[in-house]
Amino acid sequence: MFPQFKNHINNNLAFLNGKKLLVAFSGGLDSVVLAHLCVGNKMEIALAHCNFNLRGEESDGDEDFVRQLGSKLGISVFVEHFETKQFAEDQRVSVQMAARELRYQWFEELLKIEGFDFVLTAHHADDSLETFIINLSRGTGIEGLSGIPEVNGNLVRPLLEFSREEILAYADANEIKWREDSSNAENKYLRNKIRHEIVPKLKELHPSMLQNFQNTQKHLQQTDALATNHLLEVKHKLFQYEEDQIKIKIGDLLELKPLDAYLYGLLNPYGFTEWNDVKHLLHAMSGKQVFSKTHGLLKNRDVLILSKLNNRVQQEFPVYLDGTPAESPVTLKLEPVRSMQNPEKKTIFLDKEKLNFPLVLRNWEKGDYFYPFGMKGKKKLSKFFKDEKLDLISKEKQWLLCSNDEIVWVVGKRADERFKVEDSTQEIIKITQLT
Incomplete structure (x- = not known):
């Protein structure tokens, strides 16, 4: 696996070479293998470990393991403790969502304070397949079926080309030790249920299921890119930018076919999700409005006026x-x-x-x-x-x-x-x- 990893970095992610990199490090199989691969490829990395205080002694054991591995590999280790359950209660979100928000918020702080260029995570091909199934079950557009992006701003996932099976084989062959998270074996979480029950069945149906999925995912990503480029052209023609407002002629919108798809592509980036309300607005009386969490859409005679909501502070x-x-x-x-x-x-x-x-x-x-x-x-x-x-x-x-x-x-x-x-x-x- 190491030669393939090295080639993948040089051929597809060469911008990482010579950069200061922060590896999101849980101590599990995937992140441990990623750290070993990066060190073997002479990449400048440090480890960032989150102790979410969710599993008592097990969480503390993960932290000890991370510190010891950092010392063994001769690389810096950053550790942060979080009161995840309290944060979840305060924000009224699930523990999983709270952990995600806390983790990435801390990564952003480390990037700024410590001068790192990119954060690397150990997501792999099986993770992308699981995400595809989750999004498919919930209902989504083409972007939700395109899998996890390899590069998203300063977040990079260099193991997406590799399967969980390949990562495990590399760890076994090189006698690499890692920590097992006991919660990963529980099927009460949707992702774990998909990982343990659905994906194995799919692989039984077709031995090359994962490879076929990766090929399909690339086709979807290319189709998504074509759609995005076309929507940019449509926006250029339809969107009239006036100060902090965007005006869209309703007559021009109604000529687009299929209308539902265009409304989604043009307005979804502004947070709109109630598509029946948006569609009804085209034929509503002047003065009617639809709101997302961030924007307002106003019917004003023969145009729609799109603008950012002002959560203004009294000045x-x-x-x-x-x-x-x-x-x-x-x-x-x-x-x-x-x-x-x-x-x-x-x-x-x-x-x-x-x-x-x-x-x-x-x-x-x-x-x-x-x-x-x-x-x-x-x-x-x-x-x-x-x-x-x-x-x-x-x-x-x-x-x-x-x-x-x-x-x-x-x-x-x-x-x-x-x-x-x-x-x-x-x-x-x-x-x-x-x-």
């Missing part, structure tokens, strides 16, 4: 007579004038004596109200926005100019009646929105 910026600070999201110019011209949306005239400086530029909040210029009585901002036909995205971007806690100006839209210039006004301040 405030002081506004002095000489204007707004450099970090302010809106640039305002304040100047004294002798007379008042006709106010415009981007310009207002105020009675200076009615203002308390510094003014404050802030986000709007639920419950805000003001006294619209030229009207009697107050109006809730939510009602004002509705009358102005502002969509959710525009509302999220709206700023208010305030004096104390009172709104002076819904910036760029409407001034407040309480601060208007009157016959008794001694000093007039002109405020202009520049950006």
Whole structure:
């Protein structure tokens, strides 16, 4: 196996040569063999071991084994302890998901702090087959059937070309010792059930099952690449980028066949999963919206408007007579004038004596109200926005100019009646929105 591993690195993963590498190391068969192969190939590696404190003395024994092997091989070992069960409870996720999140989060920290270039994991061909079956059972697109990627950013899996059988044979031939995780023998986990019960049956049906799967996986990956390239061309034609929004003409979308497949390919990267809702949006009334966890999709007449949701933190910026600070999201110019011209949306005239400086530029909040210029009585901002036909995205971007806690100006839209210039006004301040 070693000659094949060396050739695979040189021919397909040559970018690893000469780099500082961190091996995700459990102490099990796969990671131990990966470490030995890397050392034999004179690759610069260190071991990163997670003690998840899930198996008591067994977990501590794994840690001791890792430290001893690192000393034997003459390589550095990094160990981190995690309170995995507590984290899982706090985050309301499974223990397996918690361990995964904790592990990769720590790897990212080691990359930055210790200056490693890549993380190597010991996933192999059988792992990829198991992932394929899991995704197939749950329902997935073509990307979910393409197996585990060999390279994903700074994460590399150099053993994906090899089977569990080949890895075990190499360990036996070289008298390599490893630790057995007792939980791997339990069938209460889906992956273990597939590993122990389903995959052996498939291999019985066809002796070359794994090799055939690897060939099929490569075909799927190539098909996925073709689809991805085509979708990029379609995006280039259909997506109109305007500031922080993307506009898509509904008429152009409806011409795409098969529509369901195109909607999935174009919008799945933005977190959308409720495809019936997305499809119904194409024929819905203007103003209807669909949300993913990260994005909103708004029907606005004959277009869809796609934008990132603003999980905004309430912000405030002081506004002095000489204007707004450099970090302010809106640039305002304040100047004294002798007379008042006709106010415009981007310009207002105020009675200076009615203002308390510094003014404050802030986000709007639920419950805000003001006294619209030229009207009697107050109006809730939510009602004002509705009358102005502002969509959710525009509302999220709206700023208010305030004096104390009172709104002076819904910036760029409407001034407040309480601060208007009157016959008794001694000093007039002109405020202009520049950006």
